[in-house]
Structures are given as C-alpha cells and as structure tokens.
Amino acid sequence: AQSVAQPEDQVNVAEGNPLTVKCTYSVSGNPYLFWYVQYPNRGLQFLLKYITGDNLVKGSYGFEAEFNKSQTSFHLKKPSALVSDSALYFCAVTGRGNTGKLIFGQGTTLQVKP
Amino acid sequence: ETGVTQTPRHLVMGMTNKKSLKCEQHLGHNAMYWYKQSAKKPLELMFVYNFKEQTENNSVPSRFSPECPNSSHLFLHLHTLQPEDSALYLCASSQGQGGYGYTFGSGTRLTVV
Numbered sequence: 448a449q450s451v452a453q454p455e456d457q458v459n460v461a462e463g464n465p466l467t468v469k470c471t472y473s474v475s476g477n478p479y480l481f482w483y484v485q486y487p488n489r490g491l492q493f494l495l496k497y498i499t500g501d502n503l504v505k506g507s508y509g510f511e512a513e514f515n516k517s518q519t520s521f522h523l524k525k526p527s528a529l530v531s532d533s534a535l536y537f538c539a540v541t542g543r544g545n546t547g548k549l550i551f552g553q554g555t556t557l558q559v560k561p
Numbered sequence: 562e563t564g565v566t567q568t569p570r571h572l573v574m575g576m577t578n579k580k581s582l583k584c585e586q587h588l589g590h591n592a593m594y595w596y597k598q599s600a601k602k603p604l605e606l607m608f609v610y611n612f613k614e615q616t617e618n619n620s621v622p623s624r625f626s627p628e629c630p631n632s633s634h635l636f637l638h639l640h641t642l643q644p645e646d647s648a649l650y651l652c653a654s655s656q657g658q659g660g661y662g663y664t665f666g667s668g669t670r671l672t673v674v
Contacts, residue, residue: 479660490563490651490665498660535602541659548617549659553603 449474451540453552460528460559468523468555474542480521481539481549482512491537497521508532528559564588567652567666575674576642582669584635584652593635594663595627596651604651610635642673 483491495506538552595607609617626638653663
C-alpha cells in the first residue's frame with residue numbers, strides 16, 4: 448500500500464535561517480512526489496514535483512526538494528526562511544504514474560518567526 | 562485563481578437544512594475529488610469521480626450526496642448534517658489521476674449550527 452509520512456506536526460524556524468520540512472514515502476514502483484502549501488482558509492497550492500531526472504527539484508517561492516531513493520525521502524527545503532512562508536505544507540505521492548491516486552501526508556505547520 | 566472554482570466560499574446551515582456545494586473546473590481535467598479538512602488538518606478523501614463516474618466513496622455518511630453531471634462540474638448535496646460536519650470542504654481536479662498532480666479550489670468553509 449502507498450503511504451506518506453510527515454513526522455513533524457510543526458517546524459519552527461527563525462527568519463533568515465534555512466528550513467527543512469521532512470517527508471518519507473512508501474510506494475510500489477517509481478514514485479511521483481509533490482509538495483503543496485496551504486494558507487489559512489485556502490485550498491492547496493502546488494509548490495513542486497519530482498517525476499524523474501535530477502534529484503534536486505526547484506519550485507515556487509524559492510523552495511526546493513531533494514529526492515533520495517535509498518532513504519525514500521523527499522524533504523522540502525529553503526535556504527533562507529521568510530515570515531510569509533508560515534503555512535501548512537503537505538507532501539503527496541503516487542506510485543503508478545498518471546493512473547495512481549495521490550496520497551497526502553498529514554501536513555506540517557511551518558512557523559517562521561521574525 | 563487556480564482554474565477550480567468553488568461556491569459558496571462560506572456556508573452556515575442548520576441541521577435540518579438542505580444545501581449544495583458547487584465545484585467547477587475548465588482545465589479539461591477528467592477526474593474530480595471532494596476532500597474534507599477538519600480543524601485537526603489532515604485531508605480526508607471523500608469521493609472520486611473519473612469521466613463522470615464515481616470510482617471511490619470512502620465510507621462517507623449518506624447525508625453527503627455527490628453528483629457529477631459532466632467532467633467539469635461536481636456537486637456535494639448536504640442534508641441533515643451534524644455539528645461535527647463543520648469543516649473546510651475542498652474540491653480538486655486532475656488530468657488522469659495522480660501523475661500530473663491535483664489542482665485545488667479555495668474551498669467552502671461549512672459551519673453546521
């Protein structure tokens with residue numbers, strides 16, 4: 448069965464510091480991996496995805512994520528956090544290309560303090 | 562705007578009322594989804610439609626009744642709801658299913674009184 452784990456309910460970072468939001472997954476076959484961000488009372492917005500190729504994927508708002516096959520991880524990173532990055536972040540995975548349903552993690556709240 | 566429009570944005574209804582949530586997408590996607598997001602934040606998948614046909618119902622109570630008249634429109638009909646049904650209801654669409662990702666609407670904030 449496919450699954451996604453976001454081990455941290457909340458991540459706290461000071462503005463200007465690097466941030467990491469963790470995600471691990473379990474799928475059969477090659478994974479398609481996604482990160483979404485949700486601001487209060489809004490829908491989820493696409494940040495970035497990994498399908499194939501370079502393990503380091505760059506996305507919107509200066510975010511990037513690194514695919515690590517051996518550790519089955521896809522951690523979200525940003526070199527310098529902004530207060531405006533404070534939001535809820537979801538990792539998602541499917542293991543069957545464009546025929547597989549997306550499985551979402553539980554979400555991680557990112558709090559960036561000035 | 563993401564291309565997926567949900568109306569209304571906010572809805573307050575009594576437990577004996579009947580109301581409907583609407584979702585519309587003009588992205589040419591063939592799959593549509595309803596999610597419930599309560600205050601504890603995880604997304605709960607409710608229903609999946611592919612080419613207008615329901616392909617998944619995750620044990621959702623019958624007081625929630627989905628309707629998909631075509632690939633561009635999705636409704637969620639509500640009747641005799643309970644206060645614990647208060648939540649953010651999100652609609653999403655996709656081309657195929659997972660591989661291209663989902664596009665989400667802004668959601669309907671439902672309060673049952």
